[in-house]
Amino acid sequence: MPAKLVRIQRSAAPGAAGPTMLAIAGDSAAGKTTLTRGLVAALGQAESTSMCTDDYHRYDRAERRSVPFTPLHPDCNYIHIMEQHLQLLATGQSILKPVYDHGSGTLTRPELVEPTSCVIIEGLLPLHTKLARACFDVTVYLAPPEDVRAGWKTARDTAKRGYTAEQVATELQRREPEAQAYIRPQQRDADIVISFGPIEGRADPPGTPLSATVLLRPTIRHPNLAAILAEAPTRAMHLKLMRDTDGSPVDALHIHGYAPAEESNIVAKAIWDALGVPEPMPASLGLLENGVCNEPVRLVQLILLYHLLRTPT
Amino acid sequence: MPAKLVRIQRSAAPGAAGPTMLAIAGDSAAGKTTLTRGLVAALGQAESTSMCTDDYHRYDRAERRSVPFTPLHPDCNYIHIMEQHLQLLATGQSILKPVYDHGSGTLTRPELVEPTSCVIIEGLLPLHTKLARACFDVTVYLAPPEDVRAGWKTARDTAKRGYTAEQVATELQRREPEAQAYIRPQQRDADIVISFGPIEGRADPPGTPLSATVLLRPTIRHPNLAAILAEAPTRAMHLKLMRDTDGSPVDALHIHGYAPAEESNIVAKAIWDALGVPEPMPASLGLLENGVCNEPVRLVQLILLYHLLRTPT
Numbered sequence: 001m002p003a004k005l006v007r008i009q010r011s012a013a014p015g016a017a018g019p020t021m022l023a024i025a026g027d028s029a030a031g032k033t034t035l036t037r038g039l040v041a042a043l044g045q046a047e048s049t050s051m052c053t054d055d056y057h058r059y060d061r062a063e064r065r066s067v068p069f070t071p072l073h074p075d076c077n078y079i080h081i082m083e084q085h086l087q088l089l090a091t092g093q094s095i096l097k098p099v100y101d102h103g104s105g106t107l108t109r110p111e112l113v114e115p116t117s118c119v120i121i122e123g124l125l126p127l128h129t130k131l132a133r134a135c136f137d138v139t140v141y142l143a144p145p146e147d148v149r150a151g152w153k154t155a156r157d158t159a160k161r162g163y164t165a166e167q168v169a170t171e172l173q174r175r176e177p178e179a180q181a182y183i184r185p186q187q188r189d190a191d192i193v194i195s196f197g198p199i200e201g202r203a204d205p206p207g208t209p210l211s212a213t214v215l216l217r218p219t220i221r222h223p224n225l226a227a228i229l230a231e232a233p234t235r236a237m238h239l240k241l242m243r244d245t246d247g248s249p250v251d252a253l254h255i256h257g258y259a260p261a262e263e264s265n266i267v268a269k270a271i272w273d274a275l276g277v278p279e280p281m282p283a284s285l286g287l288l289e290n291g292v293c294n295e296p297v298r299l300v301q302l303i304l305l306y307h308l309l310r311t312p313t
Numbered sequence: 314m315p316a317k318l319v320r321i322q323r324s325a326a327p328g329a330a331g332p333t334m335l336a337i338a339g340d341s342a343a344g345k346t347t348l349t350r351g352l353v354a355a356l357g358q359a360e361s362t363s364m365c366t367d368d369y370h371r372y373d374r375a376e377r378r379s380v381p382f383t384p385l386h387p388d389c390n391y392i393h394i395m396e397q398h399l400q401l402l403a404t405g406q407s408i409l410k411p412v413y414d415h416g417s418g419t420l421t422r423p424e425l426v427e428p429t430s431c432v433i434i435e436g437l438l439p440l441h442t443k444l445a446r447a448c449f450d451v452t453v454y455l456a457p458p459e460d461v462r463a464g465w466k467t468a469r470d471t472a473k474r475g476y477t478a479e480q481v482a483t484e485l486q487r488r489e490p491e492a493q494a495y496i497r498p499q500q501r502d503a504d505i506v507i508s509f510g511p512i513e514g515r516a517d518p519p520g521t522p523l524s525a526t527v528l529l530r531p532t533i534r535h536p537n538l539a540a541i542l543a544e545a546p547t548r549a550m551h552l553k554l555m556r557d558t559d560g561s562p563v564d565a566l567h568i569h570g571y572a573p574a575e576e577s578n579i580v581a582k583a584i585w586d587a588l589g590v591p592e593p594m595p596a597s598l599g600l601l602e603n604g605v606c607n608e609p610v611r612l613v614q615l616i617l618l619y620h621l622l623r624t625p626t
Contacts, residue, residue, distance in 0.1 A: 060422075078425065081409045088397065096394045096411055098423050109373075109420040110411050112391065 018092040019049075019115045020308050021135055024122040025186045026142030027072075027179055029153035031297070032122040034288055035142065038301050039120055041284030043308065049089075049116045053123030055098050056082040061105025070171075072178040074128055086126075086135040089115045102161050118308045127186040138220060138307045140300070141190035145197050148210070188246075191220045194300050199256065209257035212296030216251040216303070217244065223306050225253060228270040236263035236295070255296045264295045271302045275309055331405040332362075332428045333621050334448055337435040338499045339455030340385075340492055342466035344610070345435040347601055348455065351614050352433055354597035356621065362402075362429045366436030368411050369395040374418025383484075385491040387441055395438075399448040402428045415474050431621045440499040451533060451620045453613070454503035458510050461523070501559075504533045507613050512569060522570035525609030529564040529616070530557065536619050538566060541583040549576035549608070568609045577608045584615045588622055 022039075024032045032052075040048045056078045059067055069076050078098070085095045094114045101108050127133050127141070144152070150172055157163040163171070187193055193215040198204065216222045225239050236259035244250040255264065272281040285305075286298025335352075337345045345365075353361050369391045372380055382389050391411070398408045407427045414421050440446050440454070457465070463485055470476040476484070500506055506528040511517065529535045538552050549572035557563040568577065585594040598618075599611025 078409060080407065081425070084401065084406065084408075093397065094393065095397075096391060096409075096423075098409055107422040110409075110423050112394070 018090050019117050019119045020137050021086070021090050022118065022120045022304060022308060023126040023133075023136045023139040023190075024120065024142065025125070025127045025140065025183075025190065026122075027124065027149060027183045028175075029149055029156055030142040030144055031152070032142055035140070035297060035301065036120050036122050038282075038284045038287055038297070039118075039304060039308070042282035042301070042305060043118055045116075047116055048118045048120060048308075049113060050120040050122065051097055051113050053077075053082050053121060053126045055100045056085075057098075057100045057107065060100075060107050070175045070178050072124055072175050072183055074125060074182060077125060079125065079128060079132075082126075083129060083131045083135075085113075086121065086132050089113070089119050089121075090135040124183060125186070127189045128182065133189055138192070138304065139190045140192045140194065140304065141187045143184075143187055143193055143195045144210075145195075148196055191217050192300065192303065193217075194296060196296065199254075199258075202258070204258050209292075209294055210296070211257040212255045214253040214255065214296060214300055214303075215244070216253060218249065218251070220307065222251070222303060223271050223274050225251065225267070225271075228267055228274075232266045232270065234263040234266055235259055236261075237267060237299075253299070255299060257295070259295075261293065261295060264299065268298060268302055271299070271306055275306055277309065331403050332430050332432045333450050334399075334403050335431065335433045335617060335621060336439040336446075336449045336452045336503075337433065337455065338438070338440045338453065338496075338503065340462060340496045341437065341488075342462055342469055343455040343457055344465070345455055348453070348610060348614065348617075349433050349435050351595075351597045351600055351610070352431075352617060352621070355595035355614070355618060356431055358429075360429055361431045361433060361621075362426060363433040363435065364410055364426050366390075366395050366434060366439045368413045369398075370411075370413045370420065373413075373420050383488045383491050385437055385488050385495055387438060387495060390438060392438065392441060392445075396442060396444045396448075398426075399434065399439075399445055402426070402432050402434075403448040437496060438499070440502045441495065446502055451505070451617065452503045453505045453507070453617065454500040456497075456500055456506055456508045457523075458508075461509055504530050505613065505616065506530075507609060509609065512567075512571075515571070517571050522605075522607055523609070524570040525568045527566040527568065527609060527613055527616075528557070529566060531562065531564070533620065535564070535616060536584050536587050538564065538580070538584075541580055541587075545579045545583065547576040547579055548572055549574075550580060550612075566612070568612060570608070572608075574606065574608060577612065581611060581615055584612070584619055588619055590622065 024035055026032050036050050040050050054071070057071060058076055058078050064071065064076070067076065071077070085097065088095050092115055094112060096110045097113045098110050099108050127139055133139065153172065154165050154168045157168045158165055194212055196210040196212045199211045216225070229239050235256070237253060237255045240252045240254065242250060242252050269281065285301045286293040286295060288294050288297065337348055339345050349363050353363050367384070370384055371389055371391050377384065377389070380389065384390070398410065401408050405428055407425060409423045410426045411423050412421050434449070440452055446452065466485065467478050467481045470481045471478055507525055509523040509525045512524045529538070542550070542552050548569070550566060550568045553565045553567065555563060555565050582594065598614045599606040599608060601607050601610070
């Protein structure tokens with residue numbers, strides 16, 4: 001089915017126009033679940049549904065030993081079923097989603113997913129196909145530097161998924177060609193790309209929160225940060241008009257990890273105020289698993305809440 | 314979605330018109346799997362896909378102990394997901410079907426079902442809703458007398474599903490109100506109803522194959538049995554023009570279990586010839602699990618093959 005047709009079907013869905021659909025794509029341990037968790041906490045269960053497309057694995061862990069690719073390869077997943085389920089959710093219909101148990105590495109009993117007003121889809125390959133992309137209103141790609149991600153993956157997979165650090169290192173190496181071929185190209189199709197990394201020319205002490213560059217592509221209408229920052233200038237971040245890798249105009253928001261939270265808070269509050277929601281800004285935003293608040297994560301979550309809660313005009 | 318819309322969608326499905334969809338409904342141990350097995354064997358795997366809607370159970374066996382209804386109740390099943398999957402199959406799309414393991418009573422890893430040119434759907438409730446019914450080209454209801462079905466169910470569930478005969482008897486009693494409320498009403502919506510039973514006024518010795526009445530409702534166009542039987546009269550069966558329970562005209566085909574197979578074979582051959590298929594009539598038709606051939610089952614299978622293989626005009 002042509003991708004455009006899905007968009008038409010969505011706008012013509014009987015009754016409601018269907019939920020607002022958000023994709024959070026990125027490689028393993030790129031921070032997808034952290035980003036999603038804060039949004040779900042802020043929206044509440046009545047407003048948000050989240051699910052992971054990695055449950056569409058075609059093979060379990062034992063079977064994967066005899067296939068010539070890793071879970072990152074589209075052929076290792078029921079991509080056409082993922083597309084079908086994304087279309088169903090986008091048109092307001094429930095699905096019976098497969099479940100992959102990361103602990104045991106087995107495929108188990110599927111679960112019912114009923115779309116609420118906001119549906120958050122995270123995973124390795126949610127933006128792999130044109131039809132899948134057509135199901136989303138907002139798309140995010142998480143792009144931490146590879147060494148940072150390797151550290152996150154080692155910490156998680158040894159603590160929660162029963163692997164040793166050596167096994168994780170070997171696995172990362174084995175996955176690299178497919179990450180390059182299938183995961184990272186999705187960055188091209190995201191409305192928002194978040195890249196963590198140190199700031200050149202600075203020698204921040206260990207433990208300084210990571211800085212980040214958030215690309216805000218004009219493929220969707222973001223909150224007017226240029227106006228907000230003009231009114232409340234801050235050392236915590238700056239917005240730079242630049243050219244994207246393909247030459248298109250793009251806004252790059254640089255957020256400085258070393259800056260005090262009070263300063264980025266001014267911008268955060270301005271985005272929240274733009275929403276016109278009576279409640280105070282949710283405290284769950286920006287929280288990492290260790291309980292520390294990360295400003296780039298918080299700002300991205302605020303921009304996403306802006307897209308999820310604002311009534312389209 | 315209105316049921317008529319599904320029919321329109323089906324005829325407008327991109328590329329092909331979608332598979333021919335056959336439903337075989339009936340209570341537990343009514344003979345659905347036997348009827349399906351012979352058809353699949355006759356059609357071959359390349360031509361036919363079969364699946365059971367009882368896999369859409371919402372609860373596993375342990376969970377059902379604390380719900381106030383049996384697996385026969387629509388609320389005990391994901392009926393709306395069953396409807397969704399039937400629509401997808403009817404429009405030529407694959408599904409990831411849930412799987413209920415009758416041996417262990419658990420819900421397990423789902424499996425991919427890809428529609429071929431004929432899709433056979435059997436189960437307890439495939440005709441329960443209007444939307445589900447709209448997905449089928451041909452619908453069958455199996456209605457053996459309750460005492461016959463109780464015998465079949467006891468034999469199967471003690472041999473294959475780990476129950477005792479007492480447990481089966483208790484379960485049948487417990488299910489009766491829901492069988493009456495939800496299963497048997499589907500008989501009304503079937504194009505073909507097959508009812509086994511002894512013939513009144515005869516004292517056939519034990520072991521005589523069951524006779525059957527096959528209602529052929531003019532809701533679809535059946536092979537012209539009136540013409541076939543006029544040309545080759547036989548004691549093995551007769552066709553009677555009568556009124557259905559709702560007063561509509563219907564053909565009732567009475568097949569006599571005591572009659573020699575050679576005679577019903579004339580009719581069987583005439584139906585097969587009407588198909589114009591070069592191959593000889595498949596030997597798998599009519600075979601019960603014990604290897605004995607049952608003439609009513611064989612004739613129903615032939616009529617179904619006629620509907621499945623004939624190009625609609």
